[in-house]
Amino acid sequence: MPDTAAPARAKPRLRPGDRVFSGSALAAGTLILAILAGVAAFLIIESVPVVTTDPKDINILDGQPFWSYVAPLVFGTLWSSAIALLMAVPVSIGIALFISHYAPRRLAQGLGYIIDLLAAVPSVVFGLWGGNVLAPAIQPLYSWLTEHLGWIPLFAGPASGTGRTILTASIVLAVMVLPIITALCREVFLQTPVLHEEAALALGATRWEMIRTAVLPFGRPGIISASMLGLGRALGETMAVAMVLSSSGGITLALLTSSNPGTIAANIALRFAEAFGTNINLLIATGLILFAITLVVNMIARWIIGRRREFSGAN
Amino acid sequence: MAASWPSRPTRHCSAERRYAGGVNRPRLAVARAVIGAVAAGVAVTTILSGCAVNELAVTSNSKLSGTIFGDGASSQRAAQDAWIAAFQIAHPRATVEYDPVGSGSGRDAFQAGAIDFTGSDRPFTIEELASGTFASCRSGSPIIELPAYVSPIAIVFHLDGIDRLNLDATTIARIFNGQVQRWDDPEIADQNPGVTLPSILISAVHRSDDSGVTENFTQYLHEAAPNEWSWEPAGTWPIPGGEAAQGTAGVATAVANGHGTIGYVDGSQARGRPSVAVKVEDGYVPYSSAAAAAVVDASPLETGRTAGDLVIAIDRKGAGSGTYPVVLVSYLIGCEHYADPVQGKLVREYFDWIVSDTAQKTAEESAGSAPLPPAFAAQARAVVAGIR
Numbered sequence: 001m002p003d004t005a006a007p008a009r010a011k012p013r014l015r016p017g018d019r020v021f022s023g024s025a026l027a028a029g030t031l032i033l034a035i036l037a038g039v040a041a042f043l044i045i046e047s048v049p050v051v052t053t054d055p056k057d058i059n060i061l062d063g064q065p066f067w068s069y070v071a072p073l074v075f076g077t078l079w080s081s082a083i084a085l086l087m088a089v090p091v092s093i094g095i096a097l098f099i100s101h102y103a104p105r106r107l108a109q110g111l112g113y114i115i116d117l118l119a120a121v122p123s124v125v126f127g128l129w130g131g132n133v134l135a136p137a138i139q140p141l142y143s144w145l146t147e148h149l150g151w152i153p154l155f156a157g158p159a160s161g162t163g164r165t166i167l168t169a170s171i172v173l174a175v176m177v178l179p180i181i182t183a184l185c186r187e188v189f190l191q192t193p194v195l196h197e198e199a200a201l202a203l204g205a206t207r208w209e210m211i212r213t214a215v216l217p218f219g220r221p222g223i224i225s226a227s228m229l230g231l232g233r234a235l236g237e238t239m240a241v242a243m244v245l246s247s248s249g250g251i252t253l254a255l256l257t258s259s260n261p262g263t264i265a266a267n268i269a270l271r272f273a274e275a276f277g278t279n280i281n282l283l284i285a286t287g288l289i290l291f292a293i294t295l296v297v298n299m300i301a302r303w304i305i306g307r308r309r310e311f312s313g314a315n
Numbered sequence: 316m317a318a319s320w321p322s323r324p325t326r327h328c329s330a331e332r333r334y335a336g337g338v339n340r341p342r343l344a345v346a347r348a349v350i351g352a353v354a355a356g357v358a359v360t361t362i363l364s365g366c367a368v369n370e371l372a373v374t375s376n377s378k379l380s381g382t383i384f385g386d387g388a389s390s391q392r393a394a395q396d397a398w399i400a401a402f403q404i405a406h407p408r409a410t411v412e413y414d415p416v417g418s419g420s421g422r423d424a425f426q427a428g429a430i431d432f433t434g435s436d437r438p439f440t441i442e443e444l445a446s447g448t449f450a451s452c453r454s455g456s457p458i459i460e461l462p463a464y465v466s467p468i469a470i471v472f473h474l475d476g477i478d479r480l481n482l483d484a485t486t487i488a489r490i491f492n493g494q495v496q497r498w499d500d501p502e503i504a505d506q507n508p509g510v511t512l513p514s515i516l517i518s519a520v521h522r523s524d525d526s527g528v529t530e531n532f533t534q535y536l537h538e539a540a541p542n543e544w545s546w547e548p549a550g551t552w553p554i555p556g557g558e559a560a561q562g563t564a565g566v567a568t569a570v571a572n573g574h575g576t577i578g579y580v581d582g583s584q585a586r587g588r589p590s591v592a593v594k595v596e597d598g599y600v601p602y603s604s605a606a607a608a609a610v611v612d613a614s615p616l617e618t619g620r621t622a623g624d625l626v627i628a629i630d631r632k633g634a635g636s637g638t639y640p641v642v643l644v645s646y647l648i649g650c651e652h653y654a655d656p657v658q659g660k661l662v663r664e665y666f667d668w669i670v671s672d673t674a675q676k677t678a679e680e681s682a683g684s685a686p687l688p689p690a691f692a693a694q695a696r697a698v699v700a701g702i703r
Contacts, residue, residue, distance in 0.1 A: 059419070060525075060551070131560075131565070131568065131569070131572075132568055132572060135572065136572040136573065139573070139574060158516055159516075160518065160558060160573075161515075161516060161517075161518025161558065161573045161574050161575050161576050162518060162520065162558055162560075162569045162570075162572060162573030162574075162576055163572075163573070164558070164560065164569060242523075242561050243561055243565065246520075246523070246557075246558045246559045246560060246569075247523055247559055248521070248523065248552065248555065248556055248557050248558070248559040249555055249556045249557075250555060250556075258518060258556070258557055258558035258559075259555070259556035259557060262523075270523050270524040270525075270561055271524065271525055271551075273389060273416070273417055273524060273525070274389070274416075274417030274418065274419060274420070274524065274525035274526065274550060275417065275419070275420070275525070276416075276417060276419035276420035276422075276423050277419070277423060279419075
């Protein structure tokens with residue numbers, strides 16, 4: 001009868017490779033925390049003068065309090081990213097499903113590469129395209145919408161003469177976040193257990209019903225985290241927004257006028273070149289707000305994913 | 316830049332070559348290649364950084380040596396780049412650095428003594444001069460301000476089939492403050508008989524970034540149309556709302572690509588685009604560097620300043636027919652007596668070069684600016700000669 005008890009083994013010998021690897025992994029893990037803490041500390045320390053200085057002494061504020069300056073920017077950041085996500089997520093899921101479940105294998109591979117290629121396009125190029133090609137091309141549509149559907153608050157007139165509105169900026173942002181969301185969704189959909197899919201088909205489900213009952217529920221946390229990654233990019237996007245958006249107004253829901261709220265990142269880029277003295281601190285303080293927003297967004301995403309743990313790939 | 320050097324320089328500074336030795340196992344070939352590339356990169360960098368322009372043996376007999384730093388207006392960037400390149404060819408041992416960080420930063424840094432000179436889209440006000448101190452200057456020394464960079468600001472628009480419009484200051488102000496909203500408004504039509512104006516909305520495009528062009532344009536509106544434009548001149552657009560675009564190039568493309576758009580851009584960006592002829596006295600004057608130089612020529616110096624403080628009180632209401640009043644005047648600011656005479660000598664030579672006819676011509680070619688009128692240039696040269 002074999003001895004079932006595990007033989008008392010000596011502690012495994014630690015080879016140098018193990019030590020180096022665990023050491024460098026630990027260092028990498030600590031480094032990211034240290035960098036984050038360093039960034040947060042920098043933002044907070046540099047923001048202090050904004051609280052202690054009289055708003056009248058900060059040129060950019062022009063006498064108004066900090067919060068009324070930053071409120072339209074926060075709104076513009078969230079609003080443009082939300083619209084972008086609203087457009088990008090359904091399209092991304094569609095593309096990902098097409099690649100994972102509909103397209104012939106060879107086409108799927110090629111399409112995957114092309115989508116990934118989109119992610120490699122620099123944001124300046126998207127900015128140029130959005131401002132010089134998309135905006136003039138889409139402007140007649142904006143005029144039509146304000147004329148015929150102007151009673152809807154979103155489409156309130158007058159339409160911008162250049163088409164460089166928050167909707168255009170959101171479309172550009174949507175195109176920019178598309179590859180990230182698509183790539184992640186595709187990977188998640190491919191992980192769906194084949195048994196689930198086959199079971200659904202065996203019960204008489206059509207392909208769409210199979211996707212609805214097996215693939216989508218399984219992939220939901222993946223879709224959410226992909227969207228949040230996309231949202232992260234949209235919130236922080238600077239150059240494309242600065243080049244496309246005509247940012248000059250306060251908080252408004254109108255999508256098609258010249259007066260749009262700016263975004264925090266684009267505003268920093270636009271103002272920083274000529275900023276001096278406490279103006280720089282002011283801009284860094286708005287950066288701190290953006291930092292906090294992204295943190296909150298990510299925490300919400302984690303919470304949503306955590307709540308639906310039962311669907312995650314772990315089981 | 317290298318191509319414009321007069322003679323091919325011989326490098327007399329050497330760079331130590333480094334080899335990544337001791338790594339020769341075949342499976343580390345890739346790593347070795349990477350390390351080798353890095354080492355080569357280090358060597359190249361050493362050659363480049365070790366051989367700055369002033370260390371090259373160029374055949375020039377100039378004894379001038381040293382380095383001066385300037386921060387300031389980004390509007391002067393193109394002109395400063397051209398001036399510095401030519402200056403350093405003539406004086407191979409001298410280095411001038413100009414960092415276009417913005418007028419406000421430049422003035423602050425100059426007062427703090429961090430830099431030797433600054434470029435600014437507005438001069439120091441008399442109050443600032445009275446209360447402020449300048450750490451680079453010898454105590455008690457006044458500063459000098461020279462209008463070294465003058466550029467017309469063109470008001471460009473885009474309307475199908477129209478390439479010139481006549482407008483007076485009041486109408487321009489009312490267009491940009493939103494009171495005149497359509498192109499066929501009688502106020503515009505009355506000034507442009509024979510032009511068929513479309514009945515479309517006006518989209519007035521302004522700069523979304525902080526800029527000296529905006530500051531000078533709003534100053535024009537404020538002085539030439541005070542009833543319509545009550546806002547004080549500022550680098551950021553004072554009115555909330557409206558169409559905004561980034562940079563002069565951003566405004567130019569937004570205007571060109573839009574429908575019924577109008578905007579203001581630096582003269583260098585306006586070539587070949589339809590632009591507004593501005594009413595001055597009884598005539599309408601299109602923008603040009605000659606007309607911009609004429610308004611500087613016809614405007615008096617601001618009174619109440621020291622002899623070296625050449626601040627032009629641009630007469631924006633009309634300094635005589637043929638002058639174009641919408642101009643950007645950017646100043647070159649330095650000390651009359653530097654705390655360090657070596658720096659003073661270098662600044663004097665550099666400023667003397669900038670106010671020379673050749674340098675002004677260079678700036679006109681590279682940046683589209685207006686050359687200083689001869690009378691002014693002579694005055695500026697006299698001031699520069701006094702820098703110690």
